[in-house]
Amino acid sequence: MKLRIKYTKTGVLRFISHLDVMRYFQKAVRRAKLDISYSKGFSPHQLISFAAPMPLGMTSLGEYCDADFESVTDTEDMMRRFNCVSTPDLVITDIVLLPDGAKNSMSVVAASDYLIELSEEGKKCPENFKLFEEALKLSEYENLMILKKTKKSETYTDIKPLIYEMEHRVYNHDYTEYTVPFSNKENTECHEGLYMMLAAGSVNNLKPDLVIEALLSKAGMAYDRFNYKIMRLETYMEDEKGLVPLSSAGQRI
């Protein structure tokens, strides 16, 4: 049985590399005594594959992996068992059973959305708020060019077509609801920032920091990553309805 698992990577886990997150995840599965499948041989490993991980330094509410199981109970039970032996910074938030023949999560990723907030350090300098002003002007621009450097060449590319959405949003404390635009109220319970949905996956992959860098350069500013906090909210695939979360590929059990 193949399950698709959605999990978070928040808090101090932003300092843990993807490789170590995978190792962590596998140990947690064992602690939770979930009946996952193993490969054969002298050093068996869990049959699990991870999709589009967030880079070091960033957090996420929408990470995914697919795994084979020998037996399953139900979504609620499996989530509870995992989450009570895991750190609050990595919890499973959804599990769905994939239909036979479903493509693996890695190959179907089409987009991701993000919330960019100012870091504590970034808030100290009012100039950094300019990012949000620049973002609002995006619709006025015909394109948004960035310089892509490889070993051999430097080329300009327009990333505007890869930006599917961009607006100011204010999320509640657990990111389940939001309002548009800025509330401008000082509320530490809320997360205010720049929302963007970008192309992701193997075909067209646009990293959020590239967008920030491009927007800031319009304002004549250099990008300093430590002024901003980047969090992924969800990872999407494409179906007949358009972009839907990766978990839509299956049913809860």
Add this chain to the structure above:
Amino acid sequence: MEKLALSDRILMSVEKPARYIGNEVNMIKKDISKVDIRFAMCFPDVYEIGMSYLGIQILYDMFNRREDTYCERVYSPWPDLDKKMREENIPLFTLETQEPVKTCDFLGITIQYEMCYTNILQVIDLSQIPMYAKDRKKGDTIVIGGGPCVYNPEPIADFFDMFYIGEGEISYDALLDLYKEYKYSDMTREDFLIKASQIDGIYVPSLYDVQYNEDGTIKSVKPLYESVPKTVKKVIVNDFNKTTYPMKPVVPYIRATQDRVVLEIMRGCIRGCRFCQAGMIYRPTRQKNVKLLKEYARTMLDNTGYEEISLSSLSSSDYTELQELIEFLMDEMRNNHVNISLPSLRIDAFSLDVMSKVQDVHKVSLTFAPEAGSQRLRNVINKGLTEEDIMNGAREAFKGGWSKVKLYFMLGLPTETDEDAEGIAELAERISEEYYDVLPKEERQGALMITASASYFVPKPFTPFQWAPMMMPEDYLKRAYHVKDTFNKQKNKKRLKFTYHDHEISILEGVFARGDRRLSKVIYDAYKAGAIFDAWTEFFDRDKYIEAFRKNNMDMYFYTAREREVSEVLPWDHIDSGVSKKFLIKEWERAREEKTTPNCRMQCQGCGVASFGGGVCFEAKN
């Protein structure tokens, strides 16, 4: 939001930020406003090494069982972070609370090898605690050391308020209780130290006066006060089944050197190899009940999620219930996808059978530690392994599919000659011939490879070789080249490989192992000149030490090259490991007579540690 001592900017600019953020699975959380004592427990090396060390996990668990105490961990910041912390004046912090170490009541440092001495200074210095014990006042963090190196802690004595000699399970409660009294009363620091010195196993170096002879040897070591004991005897656990063991060890996010559950099956060793310090200072041999170990194995695997378990002891083959334990592990684990790693097993039919079941014989090597190249020299060091043992083991292994063999040796052993050393190459050659003899061509899978490696013998305190000279580095190199030449003369030389250890680090290890208090200045100066992570060849800088010795007008070879008379007062004579000097002298004599000594189970030698009242010394009497 979580609290971290370092900013994202710093963390993202150093290698492996996960070393500094704590919050691992099974980390203990306590409210620091509700505890009396905060104990910072330090392994003075990088996180991945320190987290692999069982002793800290045991103490961490033990301390945290006390409600009034919070034990927090601290490791050496890697040189990249070290630099940043100095630039920005950031005090060293613990992983648990991310609070400065200097706000803790104790800084406990486990000292596993001599080459971490400058790292100890780094930790004290970055913690912003006064470097020398004499400059600390009431209210300053108490710096206490433990581990094998504290059997001769003299070279670093000036930096420590006290040392704990022996196993932590015994006297820490008494010490912490005394500390609480000191903390909440007007007891002076001096008073506290004197009272602490009266607790079994606690050595307070500042309460002893050392006098020297004109030739630089020690004249006397005497306590300053009547009430301070003349010698400090180690403390040990007698009933090894009743000690605490961490059922929920902390599981690092990043891969540690020891990335598995570690099951300590036995402490001490019955063998009595004359070069081995662990074999002497951890006497007597005590083992854990196999039923208990089975239970531990299950619980610890459940609580950590590790997919591998390994057995820890100095010589697992001497654990009397090994077969039952391993069969249980193999049965139990077959269905749970747990790997078993088996260190230090004697090669025989049983171990080969087990190994062939738990690992891929084509990939792993077979390991022997003959330690010396000739039978004569193996008798001198009392290494019970004979050439016949090795040949039989190798033969069986070759038949079982193994084709890689590793051999461990030492060079520079007492009485060693060129002929003994040539024996290393000859033994490797004979093993290779055995391979071609027993296996017909069509049965040879994989290419035969025999790798011999030699380390530079360092005489250690509390061994029969504590009086022996350490070979001069130029002689060691000459001998190593000679072995290399001998290898090149062998018929099967293409299948044989020989490597030998660097000599520069070993020489310093030799100096510190048997050094005295005057070396603290050298260590301090080397540290001030920038020496840290000396155990890492990429950081070790010999010149810093040469300069430090020169500046202090001291000679390294005074500590290494001299043969000591058995009548000489040794810097560690006021420490008592339980093994009597009489026994060590007898063993030193027998070594030079090339006579072996039977192990504890064959015939008790009356080494002195029966005075503790437990372990192998009483096995026959049960």
